[in-house]
Structures are given as structure tokens and as C-alpha cells.
Amino acid sequence: MDFEHTYTKEQEQFRKEVRTWLEANVPEKMKMPLDEDDFTEEMYLFWREKHKEMAARGWLFPTLPKQYGGGGLSPELAIVLTDELSRFRAQGPFTIDFITPAILVWATEEQKQKFLVPILKGEKIAWQKFTEPKSGSDLASYQSSAVKDGDDWIMNGSNVFVSGNPADRPDYLYGPMLTDRDAPRHRNLGYFLIPAQAPGVTIRKMNLVSGSGQNFVFMDNVRVPGDHLIGGDHQGWQVAMTSSEKEHGGEGSIFRSEGPIENLVSYVQERRRQGVSPGGNLVLQQKIAEAHIEERIADVLNKRTAWMYHAGQEINWEGANTQFYSRESGLRQVGRVRDVMGMYALLGTGDQLAPHGGRQEVNQRTSFILQHGAGSLNIAKVVIARRIGISRTRERAAATPMTAGRTAAATE
Ligand SMILES: Cc1cc2nc3c(=O)[nH]c(=O)nc-3n(C[C@H](O)[C@H](O)[C@H](O)COP(=O)(O)OP(=O)(O)OC[C@H]3O[C@@H](n4cnc5c(N)ncnc54)[C@H](O)[C@@H]3O)c2cc1C
Numbered sequence: 001m002d003f004e005h006t007y008t009k010e011q012e013q014f015r016k017e018v019r020t021w022l023e024a025n026v027p028e029k030m031k032m033p034l035d036e037d038d039f040t041e042e043m044y045l046f047w048r049e050k051h052k053e054m055a056a057r058g059w060l061f062p063t064l065p066k067q068y069g070g071g072g073l074s075p076e077l078a079i080v081l082t083d084e085l086s087r088f089r090a091q092g093p094f095t096i097d098f099i100t101p102a103i104l105v106w107a108t109e110e111q112k113q114k115f116l117v118p119i120l121k122g123e124k125i126a127w128q129k130f131t132e133p134k135s136g137s138d139l140a141s142y143q144s145s146a147v148k149d150g151d152d153w154i155m156n157g158s159n160v161f162v163s164g165n166p167a168d169r170p171d172y173l174y175g176p177m178l179t180d181r182d183a184p185r186h187r188n189l190g191y192f193l194i195p196a197q198a199p200g201v202t203i204r205k206m207n208l209v210s211g212s213g214q215n216f217v218f219m220d221n222v223r224v225p226g227d228h229l230i231g232g233d234h235q236g237w238q239v240a241m242t243s244s245e246k247e248h249g250g251e252g253s254i255f256r257s258e259g260p261i262e263n264l265v266s267y268v269q270e271r272r273r274q275g276v277s278p279g280g281n282l283v284l285q286q287k288i289a290e291a292h293i294e295e296r297i298a299d300v301l302n303k304r305t306a307w308m309y310h311a312g313q314e315i316n317w318e319g320a321n322t323q324f325y326s327r328e329s330g331l332r333q334v335g336r337v338r339d340v341m342g343m344y345a346l347l348g349t350g351d352q353l354a355p356h357g358g359r360q361e362v363n364q365r366t367s368f369i370l371q372h373g374a375g376s377l378n379i380a381k382v383v384i385a386r387r388i389g390i391s392r393t394r395e396r397a398a399a400t401p402m403t404a405g406r407t408a409a410a411t412e
Contacts, residue, residue, distance in 0.1 A: 011080045018059070018084040025050065031089040034359045035349045037166060037211045039091075044167035047091040051122030059085075060093055061120045063310070064100060068112055069120030075310045079254045094125045094168045098243040102174070102191065104401040106231040106239045114227070115172070115193055126172040126193065128247075129159040129217050130240065136161075137379050139176070139244075140185045140237060144219065146177035146192065148233075151226040153177075155194060159217040163373070166205070166212045170196040173217060174243075176236040189236030193228045194219070210369040241398035247374045248383060249323025250315045250400065252305025261295045263356050264288060264337055278340060287336045294333065298326040312402045317387040319397075324380040327370055334360075334367045 007015070030046045033039055054060045055069060062078040064070025073081065085092070103116045118124040135141045144157020155177060164170055172193045179190040196203065200222035206214045231239040268279045268288060278284050301322040308315055337360055338345045349358030371377055386395035397403070 014077050015080045015084060018081055022088045032091045034357055035362050036213050039165060039167050041167055055122045060122050064120055068116045075254055094165050095119050096128045096163050098128050098247045099126050099174045101246050101401050102230060102239050102243045105242045105399050105404045124171040126174050127162055127164045127170045129162045129173045129175040131159055131161045133160050142176050142178055142189060144177055146179050146190055153224045155219045155222040155224055157219050162215045162217050163213055172196055176240045179233045183234060186237040187234050190233040191230045191236035191239035192224060194224050198222050210366045245398045245400050248320050250319035251309045252322055253302040254306045261291045261333060264340060267355055284340050287339050291333055291336045294329045298329050301325055309402055314403050315397050317384045320380040320383040324377055328377055330367045331371060334364050
């Protein structure tokens with residue numbers, strides 16, 4: 001296997017095309033702010049329109065099927081695209097995208113046309129509402145209910161930690177709902193796309209230390225048409241597991257973001273304290289070398305999982321393994337940043353003395369919160385244990401768009 005990272009002529013040509021378009025179409029003041037809470041209404045309206053243009057070029061959901069509004073791009077071109085968009089600080093889709101695998105695997109053709117096409121074209125936005133106040137890790141104990149009323153469903157319940165850009169207004173909230181209180185666990189749920197603007201839906205910001213990107217959702221007798229149910233009315237657990245497969249790292253990542261560590265290296269290279277580089281301090285040298293090693297490991301794990309996913313292989317423990325390592329390492333990394341930068345690491349975006357424009361302070365606040373998002377680290381270990389056969393139960397990966405038809409969604 002060749003690990004050398006080189007780009008083909010086609011990739012370089014494509015890079016030029018993307019870069020030229022971004023430079024011509026995205027003014028400096030519309031670039032994504034370092035702190036999500038600095039995202040303005042003006043930026044939101046700008047990117048809602050830009051996303052439609054990007055979707056028309058196949059750049060909003062680049063690797064998803066063209067027939068539904070995705071880009072149909074190869075992972076090789078998507079690497080370049082993601083690289084350029086990230087370097088340019090272009091805002092990604094507002095949809096929290098654990099929904100598209102669920103629709104691709106479980107929805108009917110009519111539902112794909114109705115829900116998937118507008119999402120992939122950037123016309124509609126969907127957020128994920130899985131977590132309830134008393135049902136997080138144990139998603140199967142879900143209590144928010146959907147009761148049949150003619151062709152419709154009447155929904156009641158509440159959710160917490162529902163992520164979405166602070167300036168955004170979603171069109172759909174997706175996730176499981178309890179459809180049958182008498183059925184056994186894992187067979188008592190349906191999975192719905194709930195119109196977020198319907199009467200009875202209330203969305204309120206949570207204001208966590210990481211910012212205002214998470215929300216409470218309340219549903220009070222919300223009427224939802226029957227065709228908003230994805231899969232059968234007792235199949236919600238299986239559909240949710242297809243979403244979770246992606247959320248738990250099952251698609252890896254083909255792109256190594258310009259993380260805190262690269263910044264840390266250049267910081268030490270450029271900074272002088274009383275004329276001396278902090279890199280001359282042997283303890284700091286050790287810490288930065290450790291940071292460098294971990295960052296490279298996380299990168300290789302992420303790329304390997306992404307490669308397996310795009311090659312259509314069934315992901316067993318690899319997704320949870322990758323995600324666990326990347327996230328836990330993220331916490332160690334911000335600790336090293338504090339060791340090297342000292343109190344400067346805690347200066348925010350508004351402070352002139354803040355290194356890297358305040359990016360490090362944002363990382364300090366978000367890195368420990370992220371240990372809990374997308375399922376906690378303990379749950380990543382539970383998934384690994386089940387898949388390597390050392391748990392009470394044995395589990396296979398849920399169906400994904402790459403494997404649907406070849407794998408069985410597993411429960412207990
Ligand atoms: C930044 C952020 C973004 C989020 N975004 C979303 C979102 O968009 N949509 C959404 O629905 N939810 C979202 N969440 C919620 C997240 O998925 C939950 O916080 C997570 O699933 C854990 O659930 P909980 O908070 O109820 O903790 P609990 O399930 O109550 O867990 C509490 C503690 O017990 C441990 N624990 C629980 N069960 C086990 C077990 N079987 N074995 C070992 N340890 C266990 C956990 O690891 C944790 O440490 C987000 C959370 C955060 C922090």
C-alpha cells in the first residue's frame with residue numbers, strides 16, 4: 001500500500017476550479033467565523049443562497065448520488081473539494097447530516113424525491129433530534145410518542161442537545177418516536193421527518209459553554225402527515241442505527257483539518273520569549289512531538305475508515321475506534337496547547353493578543369463538550385466491545401448506503 005500523498009492532474013485542475021470560484025463568489029466578511037456564535041443573520045442568508053449554487057455544481061453533498069441532487073463525485077475529487085472549502089472557511093451545509101444515509105437506505109422512491117432532493121439541493125434543512133432529557137446513550141428507552149390519527153400522526157415529547165447553526169431555522173427535525181408502547185424494545189419506534197415549522201413545535205437555545213449551537217425541542221400535539229414516516233412504524237430503531245453508523249464514525253474522514261496542532265507548531269516556530277524560541281524548552285518539545293504523533297495517528301485512522309467505507313466494505317469496529325481516538329486525543333491536544341501557550345490559549349476572538357485570532361480559546365471550550373456529542377466516549381467503547389465479541393451481545397454494523405442489502409441491522 002502506498003501512503004504517499006500526491007495529487008493527480010485531474011485533482012489539481014479541479015482544485016483550481018474550486019479556488020477560482022470561491023475567490024470570485026465569497027467575500028472575506030462572509031467566511032465562517034472562528035466562533036460559531038459570531039455567525040450573523042447576514043451570513044446565514046448569504047450561505048443559504050450560495051449553498052444552492054454549490055449544490056448545482058455538485059459541491060454541497062459531493063459524494064452523494066447525482067440523481068437526488070448530490071455531486072456524484074469520486075472520493076478523490078471530494079478530498080480536494082473539502083480541502084479547498086475548509087481552507088477558505090466556506091460554510092458547510094446547515095443540515096446535520098446523519099439523515100441522508102437513513103433516507104437512502106430506508107425511504108421509498110417518492111420519499112427520496114420529496115425529502116432527499118430538496119436537502120441535497122440546499123433548499124431544505126434538517127436537524128437531528130435523538131436525545132431526550134432521560135434518554136441519551138440508551139436511545140431505545142425513547143419516550144416521545146407518535147399516535148396514529150387517520151393518515152396522520154400526533155406527536156408529543158421533548159428533546160435536548162439538538163445541534164444546528166445558531167442562525168439557522170430548520171425545515172425538518174428527524175429521529176425516532178415511540179409508536180407502540182406495548183411492543184418490545186427496538187421494535188416499538190418509528191423514524192420520522194417532522195416539519196419543524198408545524199404548529200406545536202418549539203425550539204429554544206440551550207446556551208452551553210461551547211456556544212449556542214444546541215437546542216431544546218418541544219412537541220405539543222404536532223400533526224405530521226403519514227408519508228413523513230421513513231421505514232415501517234416498528235422499524236425506527238433500524239433506521240436510527242443507519243444514521244448512527246455515520247454519527248459513530250463509520251464514514252471516517254478523508255480530510256485532515258488544519259487543527260490546533262499545526263497552529264501550535266507554527267506558533268512555537270515563530271514565537272520568541274526574551275529572544276528565545278519556546279521550542280528550546282525540552283519539556284515543551286516533548287509535548288509538541290506527542291501532539292504531532294497523535295494527530296498523524298488520528299489522520300491515518302480516519303482515512304482508513306473512509307477508504308473502507310467508499311470501497312463498500314462493512315465497517316465493523318473501525319468507525320467507533322477512529323472516532324474514539326480522534327475525540328479523546330482532541331482533549332489531550334488542547335491540554336498541550338495550554339501547556340505551550342499558557343494563559344494566552346484562553347484569550348477569545350475579541351482579544352488582540354489572542355494567538356490564531358482566538359481559535360485556541362474556541363477549541364478549549366468545544367473540545368471537552370465534544371467528548372459527549374454523537375454519543376459519549378463510553379458508548380464508543382460499548383460499540384467496539386460488541387463488535388469484537390467481548391460483550392453480552394454481539395453486534396454487526398447497521399446497513400449503510402454502501403452496504404444496504406448485504407448487511408443485517410443488528411439489535412441485541
Ligand atoms: C455538543 C453536543 C452536540 C450534540 N448534538 C446532538 C444532536 O444534534 N442531536 C441529538 O439528538 N443529540 C445531540 N447530542 C446529545 C448526545 O448525543 C448525548 O449527550 C449523548 O448521547 C449522551 O447522552 P446523555 O447526555 O443523556 O448522557 P447519558 O446517556 O445520561 O450518560 C451519562 C454518562 O453515563 C455513561 N454511560 C451511559 N450508558 C453507559 C453504558 N452502557 N456503558 C458505559 N457508560 C455509560 C455515559 O458515557 C456518560 O458519561 C449532543 C451533545 C453534545 C454535547
